[in-house]
Amino acid sequence: MFCLSGPPDSRVIVMEDDDVILPCSLGTNQNIEKELFVWKKEGTVPLKVVFMFDDGTYSRGQDEEFKGRVSHFPEQLKHGNASIRMNKTTLEDNGNYTCSFPEMKPTKIFRIELVVGAAPKPSVTNLYQTNDWALLQCDVEGASPKPTVEWWDSTNKTLTSDEPQVTPKGDRFYITVKTTVKKTGFYRCVATQKEIWHQIHKEIYAHFGDRSGTGMMRATIVSVIFGIIGIVVV
Structure with missing residues (x-):
């Protein structure tokens, strides 16, 4: 189990308005098509739900700001890949995200830092x-x-x-x-x-x-x- 208070497992940098992939993989080729995995954004109480997949269904409980902007890769689930794509990133998307498998024993939790930059030309x-x-x-x-x-x-x-x-x-x-x-x-x-x-x-x-x-x-x-x-x- 990864410690939430520690450093992120990976850091992703993107420019605002671009799309980005947040990585999350078990690394074992384990099929997760029947598993529950949840993406959340840290920094609020309760944590914001970015994406939820549960035995073939998804987006349940998703926060409004992520609706229509976040998707997963269905063909990659059988390889243990729970990564998501976030479209049209904004500066408000900056922050730390968790990808968790709460029903696995032991629970698997991965932490990703997303950095969204704005770089206008002088x-x-x-x-x-x-x-x-x-x-x-x-x-x-x-x-x-x-x-x-x-x-x-x-x-x-x-x-x-x-x-x-x-x-x-x-x-x-x-x-x-x-x-x-x-x-x-x-x-x-x-x-x-x-x-x-x-x-x-x-x-x-x-x-x-x-x-x-x-x-x-x-x-x-x-x-x-x-x-x-x-x-x-x-």
Whole structure:
């Protein structure tokens, strides 16, 4: 018997909206078509019923949030495989799950940790530019778990940036990071989520060397135009 208070027997990582298989197998090729096995999610009292199979019938007592999203593999039951498929995962599906065979002697219990991640692609903007420098901004919206967000140059060197502005909303994080660059080249905003082994980036190009002042003038004109619009509206 596996101890429920111990670490999970397996860990599964998936991105939100994707489907995932939660593994559970006796590993003995024992036919379980006539057995009772129950999948539950930990963290609530009573535990939420994710899926229940009992001698050919299933879904009895299933919690509403899992109805229509969870299924098993009928052809695999004769091989002792009680794994389930969960469709369109959400961040709310994060957590620990148990797969148990309560009528077996001894009782068999397996524990699986499901990690659902959200990894939106960063958006990058050249906020302001002169002939000598440019202020770049990166926004990562709705990521989970919380990513590390950095600016890199074309040689993968981490640039000095302002302190990240982090706004948590539920399980999601909204992060803004700004940096000032002074050399022509490509720059990348990189979001890294080590917990789910994920990294994604967005690139932007900054060009310097125009001594005519066009860059400064263009920024000034945009600012003035918006200022005029604001006055007219008021």
